[in-house]
Amino acid sequence: MNALLADLGKQLVTKWTAALMVPGALFAGAVLLAGVLGQRHAVDPRMLGEWSNRIATGRTHESGTALLVAVAGFLLGAAAAGLLAGAVGFFVEWTWGLTGSVAPLSWLARSRRRRWARADAEAVSAQRALLADIDDSTLRARARQAILDRDAICLVPAERPTWVGDRLRAADVRMHRGYAIDLTTVWPRMWLVLPQPARDELTAVQERCASAARMGGWGVLYVLLGVFWWPGLAIGVAVLLIARYRARLAVGVYTDLIESTVDLYGRELATQLGLACPGRLSPEVGAQISAIVRKDEVARLPPAGPPPVGA
Numbered sequence: 001m002n003a004l005l006a007d008l009g010k011q012l013v014t015k016w017t018a019a020l021m022v023p024g025a026l027f028a029g030a031v032l033l034a035g036v037l038g039q040r041h042a043v044d045p046r047m048l049g050e051w052s053n054r055i056a057t058g059r060t061h062e063s064g065t066a067l068l069v070a071v072a073g074f075l076l077g078a079a080a081a082g083l084l085a086g087a088v089g090f091f092v093e094w095t096w097g098l099t100g101s102v103a104p105l106s107w108l109a110r111s112r113r114r115r116w117a118r119a120d121a122e123a124v125s126a127q128r129a130l131l132a133d134i135d136d137s138t139l140r141a142r143a144r145q146a147i148l149d150r151d152a153i154c155l156v157p158a159e160r161p162t163w164v165g166d167r168l169r170a171a172d173v174r175m176h177r178g179y180a181i182d183l184t185t186v187w188p189r190m191w192l193v194l195p196q197p198a199r200d201e202l203t204a205v206q207e208r209c210a211s212a213a214r215m216g217g218w219g220v221l222y223v224l225l226g227v228f229w230w231p232g233l234a235i236g237v238a239v240l241l242i243a244r245y246r247a248r249l250a251v252g253v254y255t256d257l258i259e260s261t262v263d264l265y266g267r268e269l270a271t272q273l274g275l276a277c278p279g280r281l282s283p284e285v286g287a288q289i290s291a292i293v294r295k296d297e298v299a300r301l302p303p304a305g306p307p308p309v310g311a
Contacts, residue, residue: 023218024082028074030222031081034229042230081221088217089210092243096168096213096251100161108161116158119150164251171255175262179286183262185293186269190261193268202257208250215243 033048041047100109126143133139153163156173160166175183191199219240226233266281266289273292277285 021078021082023085024078024080025075027081027085027218027221027225028078030225030229030232030235031077032074034225034232037229039228039230085217085221086214088220089214092213092216092220093210096162096164096247098161098165099159100165105161109159112153112158112161112163112166116150116153119146119153120157122146123150164247167248167251167255171258174259175286178283179262179266179281180283180290181262181266181286182290182294183258186289187258189273189293190265190269193265193272194261198261198265202254202261205250205254205257209247209254212243212247212250215239215246219243 036051037044037047098105100106123143123146126139126146130136130139130143154166155170156166158166160169172183175181194202216239219236219238219242222232222236222239224232224236226236262281266286267277270277270281270285270289273289275285275288275292
């Protein structure tokens, strides 16, 4: 047990150092440069060299205690920056679930709805043209590309102000359409029936999502630093763009894994709940699963047609 705890402690320290301390040290260094150079001399190497010489000359006459205090202060500042970036990262993750009910998010949501509607109309038109001449390879390629362009916006009609928010919502909508499963309610029970390898895969990709959100937090901090040191603004914009790419990639993989989990282990959950599911998971069984885990008195049969998109 002591060896296990020691190994766990090493892993936690290594993970904390990689996730927070190293980026925090870089940010603390940027803050130091901002304080030394300011806006007027933001990229002046001569001024930086003069400051370095003064520090080096001054350190030769200072005690080791003062140097130790300075190093400790720098490390504490780096740790504080890491914790702050983590907190901002949590806020970034929270924004992924916003519905766009208020401006300016509502403007973004309307824009995405219009883009999806145009792409859907193009996809429908391309498919109709293909049905008129099924052997035409050009029409087939056009239909395939039109569908890919529409799905790149959202797999279901877009509603949220961001791609990430819509992709998370799409997983819920698609599970409801395919299996009549209320994914938000059912997921904790689904997690309990998963084998450890499946849990490990999901946990790993969840960490990638959190890492992308933390990177967004660092981007926000650098943008704020740009008020005092303009290179910070350039760094922040670059970091935010990278964080956006990583978030979309990680969330796309995460939602694919969630849908795959229901596809593969939905029958196992039904069996654990005492439902008969001899074949593939059906909407009838999925509706019963949702009713059982909600512990309500709603009808346990799915609607005749597919549920509304916002359901």
